[in-house]
Amino acid sequence: MNLIPKVKELRTQEGFLAKKEICFMETGLDIRLISALKKLPCSPDGVKLEIFIENEKLCGGAGVLEAGRREYYELKILEEYIEISAKSLAGAFYAIQTLRQLFKEEKVPCMLIKDWPDFAHRGFYHDVTRGKIPTMETLKKLIDDMAFYKLNSLQLYIEHVFEFEETKALRESAGYLKAEEIKELDAYCRENFIEFIPSLSTFGHLYELLQQPQFRHLQVVKEYKPEPNFWQARMHHHTIDPLNPESIEVIKNMIDQYAPHFASDSFNICCDETFDLNRYDDEGLDVGQIYVDFVKKIIAHVQGKGKKVMMWADILLQHPETIKELSDDIIFLNWYYHENTDEMEKKIALMAQSGKKQFVCPGTTTWNYLCERVKVAETNITKMIEIGHKYGAEGVLNTNWGDWGNPCSMELGMYGMVLGAEKSWSVETEPDDAFYGAVNKLLYGSETGVKSLKELSAMHEHVAWTRVCHNYFAHRYANGEGMKFISLDEVKLVQKAYTEFSNRLSEERWENDEFRKEMLIAAEGLCVMAEILARMAGDKVEPMADAAAWLERYRESWLRKNQPSELYRIEEMFEYLQFVIDR
Numbered sequence: 001m002n003l004i005p006k007v008k009e010l011r012t013q014e015g016f017l018a019k020k021e022i023c024f025m026e027t028g029l030d031i032r033l034i035s036a037l038k039k040l041p042c043s044p045d046g047v048k049l050e051i052f053i054e055n056e057k058l059c060g061g062a063g064v065l066e067a068g069r070r071e072y073y074e075l076k077i078l079e080e081y082i083e084i085s086a087k088s089l090a091g092a093f094y095a096i097q098t099l100r101q102l103f104k105e106e107k108v109p110c111m112l113i114k115d116w117p118d119f120a121h122r123g124f125y126h127d128v129t130r131g132k133i134p135t136m137e138t139l140k141k142l143i144d145d146m147a148f149y150k151l152n153s154l155q156l157y158i159e160h161v162f163e164f165e166e167t168k169a170l171r172e173s174a175g176y177l178k179a180e181e182i183k184e185l186d187a188y189c190r191e192n193f194i195e196f197i198p199s200l201s202t203f204g205h206l207y208e209l210l211q212q213p214q215f216r217h218l219q220v221v222k223e224y225k226p227e228p229n230f231w232q233a234r235m236h237h238h239t240i241d242p243l244n245p246e247s248i249e250v251i252k253n254m255i256d257q258y259a260p261h262f263a264s265d266s267f268n269i270c271c272d273e274t275f276d277l278n279r280y281d282d283e284g285l286d287v288g289q290i291y292v293d294f295v296k297k298i299i300a301h302v303q304g305k306g307k308k309v310m311m312w313a314d315i316l317l318q319h320p321e322t323i324k325e326l327s328d329d330i331i332f333l334n335w336y337y338h339e340n341t342d343e344m345e346k347k348i349a350l351m352a353q354s355g356k357k358q359f360v361c362p363g364t365t366t367w368n369y370l371c372e373r374v375k376v377a378e379t380n381i382t383k384m385i386e387i388g389h390k391y392g393a394e395g396v397l398n399t400n401w402g403d404w405g406n407p408c409s410m411e412l413g414m415y416g417m418v419l420g421a422e423k424s425w426s427v428e429t430e431p432d433d434a435f436y437g438a439v440n441k442l443l444y445g446s447e448t449g450v451k452s453l454k455e456l457s458a459m460h461e462h463v464a465w466t467r468v469c470h471n472y473f474a475h476r477y478a479n480g481e482g483m484k485f486i487s488l489d490e491v492k493l494v495q496k497a498y499t500e501f502s503n504r505l506s507e508e509r510w511e512n513d514e515f516r517k518e519m520l521i522a523a524e525g526l527c528v529m530a531e532i533l534a535r536m537a538g539d540k541v542e543p544m545a546d547a548a549a550w551l552e553r554y555r556e557s558w559l560r561k562n563q564p565s566e567l568y569r570i571e572e573m574f575e576y577l578q579f580v581i582d583r
Contacts, residue, residue: 002441003101004149004418005425009114015079017108021046022082030089032191036096036147040103049082051092071152072116075099079110090193091116094150101148101442119385121359121395122424123153124417125199127367127402129161130234131570133175133563138410140188145414147192148442149421154189155199155268155397160208164254166215170208175565182261190263197310199268200258202251202298203291204275207238209250218247220276228477230569231404231469239276242294252301259305267302268333271295272312288319292326299326313351313358323354333397334388335361339379345387352391359395360388364416367401368466370522371412374457378431381416385423396424405570407465410561411518415453418443445511452505456519456526459497462490463530471536472573475580485537491530495544498527521557524550528574535581547578 001010023046026034033051073091075098076083082099086092098115102108124146128134134142139156146154160167161176170176189196210219211226220239227233240247259267274291281287299309313332316323334351336344351358362384365373385396398420400413418439422429429435436450443449463486471483501523510516527545534541551574558567 001102001105002438003098004435004438004442005117005422006429006435007098007113007115008426009112011112013078013110013112015110017077017082017110018047018079019045020103020108022049023047024049024051032193033089033092033096035191036093040096040100047080047082049084051084051086051095053089053092054085054087069116071120072114073098075111075113075115077102077108077111090152093147093193097148097150104441117150117425118389118427119394119396119424121153121397122151122421123155123197123359123395123397124151124420125155125157125361125397125399127157127400127406128177129157129159130231130402130404131406131566132402132558133161133177133565134410135562136181136184138561139185142410143185143188143192143194145417146194146421149418150425151417151421152193153195153197153395153397155197157199157201157401158258159201159205162258164257166250166254167209167212169212173566174208175563179261182258186262186264195264195266196262197264197266197268198258198262199270199310200255202255202269203242203271203294204239204273205234205270206240207234210238210240215250218244218250220279229469229473232473235403237276239274242277242290243280248294248297248301251298255298255301255305259302259307265306265308266310266331267305267307268310269295269298269302270312271298272314272335274315288322291315291319292322296325299330310359312361313347317347317350320350320354323351323356326356328356330356331394332356332358333361334358334393335363335399336384337363337365337376337380337399339376339383341379341383341387344380344384348384348387348391348393352393358388358393359397360384360393361397361399362420363399363401364413364420366408366413366416367403367406368464369460370407370409370465370525371453371456371460371519372408372416373460374415374454377416378419381419382423382431385420386427389427396420398424404466404469405566407570409518409522409557411515412453412456412522414443414515415439415450443512444515445513446508446516448508449510449515452501452516452519455497455501456523459494459501459523459526462486462494463526463533465529468529468532468577469573471533472577475536476576483536485533486530488534488539488541491534491539491541494527494530495541498523499544518557521550521553525554532574532577532581536577547574551575 021041021043070088071091073086073095075095084092084095160170163176163178186196209215218241220241221237224237277287280290302309310331313334336347362381365377440447440449474483505520524545528547528550531541531543
């Protein structure tokens with residue numbers, strides 16, 4: 001059976017479901033379950049389906065193990081009858097998702113499934129701040145997919161792309177999400193048993209806010225001047241000054257504008273990567289204490305609004321002596337994005353030893369790339385979730401960041417999302433041939449889906465998005481100083497791989513064909529990038545890809561699924577580079 005996540009117990013019996021159509025009574029049934037059932041083929045002559053909820057009161061107030069069991073369900077399939085028994089409405093909803101997946105099989109055997117998740121909190125975190133803001137349709141499609149794979153929590157990474165008064169001047173150039181759109185997404189999440197948790201940068205990662213004239217004096221680095229490489233600049237010198245009394249008032253005001261639009265009783269205050277605080281270390285001050293004192297002010301404000309606090313754990317782990325100063329009800333989001341399992345375990349063990357609650361936070365590794373780095377993501381996601389489970393982590397929050405302009409399409413980050421969904425429900429699953437087969441069936445609708453993604457990812461290892469970006473800024477603003485290139489052999493290797501990949505994929509049609517189309521666009525983009533690097537280095541290469549035509553296809557794809565946001569920055573870069581090499 002091609003099921004994601006893998007179920008805990010499945011026993012097949014003789015016979016098959018008579019028809020892949022259902023008939024159910026709506027009377028007394030929760031509207032969310034009705035909506036989920038209507039995604040299955042329905043007919044008055046379909047197989048009778050009944051749902052029994054054991055005790056909906058079990059939905060609140062239990063511990064971690066009990067919380068996982070609250071989503072327990074049984075799915076019984078007979079030739080002429082389907083029965084769902086669940087501990088809660090959420091459990092019944094997940095049983096329906098399992099049934100939807102089973103209906104994709106040619107025949108559905110009679111069977112009994114008993115299933116429950118290993119982690120009660122199974123989240124996905126998507127960056128909508130650094131270059132690309134999805135349309136509402138795209139975000140709802142993401143929510144649909146999350147529900148299908150039994151994820152139950154969503155966070156969107158927000159710095160300035162909301163209708164904050166403080167960043168009003170950026171709305172036209174950067175795009176933004178409106179309050180009514182957040183409310184609409186919140187309602188849509190609730191329809192799909194997903195908690196939509198607000199996440200807002202409140203300490204570090206406030207570059208755009210701090211570049212506004214009225215807030216520049218709140219930068220830790222007072223003398224900082226904007227640099228041409230805006231993508232890199234956003235990653236540095238973005239910390240608000242915790243020693244200035246105005247800072248907390250600005251942050252509190254932004255929280256007050258954002259928090260009311262969410263039904264969730266949690267709020268992620270972020271507070272990660274406050275690099276600029278090291279300046280205070282040079283002045284002989286206690287950076288760890290300065291950090292935690294400001295964080296406590298943010299926490300007090302959020303808790304005063306009746307919200308539970310989440311925050312990234314990286315800075316606290318650098319100053320572990322400060323962790324004890326924060327309350328035990330805070331959930332610490334412990335992130336790590338590499339393959340080094342020893343370092344991964346050290347971070348998770350250190351937080352576990354503190355006695356605080358933690359979620360483990362791996363990543364899809366799409367950032368700085370046109371597609372997922374499959375090898376890195378597989379190791380990072382699988383091992384971090386396994387180690388988190390070993391140390392009693394209470395949840396998983398799988399991240400999909402958007403550094404350097406967020407060039408990767410949503411589709412080419414979904415394998416990592418699905419792997420995170422798999423592991424957070426069924427921690428023992430490995431990304432093996434059986435899992436790849438299920439991904440091919442359910443996600444891509446093609447037997448070559450995972451194979452194609454891996455080929456594309458391997459191609460990307462030869463040509464880096466950030467190298468093209470660095471060369472652009474170096475050529476345009478620094479007389480070419482510091483440019484780096486790739487070898488002509490690597491360029492030819494990318495050209496050959498692109499030609500073979502494109503020829504094969506162009507002949508295929510997938511059930512979920514948008515994945516194939518995005519892979520073709522990404523592969524063409526890699527060839528364009530390699531050829532640009534070669535020609536900037538003075539090497540003569542016969543172009544295999546048309547840069548202008550590719551950029552137009554990239555633009556069309558972006559605008560079908562996203563606001564214009566900061567697409568203009570990517571277009572400006574490639575148009576400039578093409579002009580340079582055509583001279």
